[in-house]
Amino acid sequence: MVKKGASIILMIFEVLVVVIVAALMISAAKKFGQSDTIVRVTIAEDLALMVNTLVSIPGDAIVKYPINVSKYTIMLDTTFIEVKNEGESGITTEKRRIALPEAYQGEGIVQLQEWLCLEKKGKTIIVRGCKA
């Protein structure tokens, strides 16, 4: 009788362990596999490259970023560009450093707008929303 009871308890324990491990692995894979993370990182990298390219243009210029950024908040500062979005696990941020020449400034914030433009006006790089 004792042997049967112990065997049942062990079986229940084994099933529980399998269920917990499977749930853990699915949760980890789901968290890392979310496309939001990859899109956020891509946007931050792209915008950092675009800022560096705009700096190199010897005049005024404007360029539109071709990806829909309505789910993100993008902020440009003189030393970094930041992309934020609010997901299941709270607010997640991706930041990239930019190196503007000494006399240059970076400014602007775009929140929940579909399209984003980067503009160079004199020695200021501005991030703002723009039309399709």
Add this chain to the structure above:
Amino acid sequence: MTEVFDVARKSIFWMIAAALIALMVMGLVFLIADFRGSITDVPGATKANLIALRFTTIPDCFAYQDEKTGRVYVGTVDEAKWNTEQLNRCYSTGYQNGKNDINFRLQLKDSPLPELLTAHYFHLDDYTIEKSVLVRNGDEIRKGTLLISVQEDVQ
């Protein structure tokens, strides 16, 4: 006796299984994180080339600008601007983590002008970008080659 052996056997099995499962979960997490990093990675050469564009295109770096008309001569290096202070005004690396930024060494080939280095350049070149430029010294203009040695990251 057989019952004792059964329980002991199962205990040992689950101890080993628990360790292996923990390793598997960690391995999966690292695998996915590594894959995610590799698909969002931008080649260092792309970043370096885009930053290096500014050296010969804007007057805040080394591009010649006509004082009277304000016109910027893209691709023309002004010898009067060729100094480290101008380079630092054009491009500076972070004070604390500058060695992790892209650093440059600039040389004008076959020229008596000294080479210019960014603040955290340690002569660990990854590659060199070569650009054909014009070099202007007052009214004198000559052909030249700008060599931009790139140090992507110091490990």
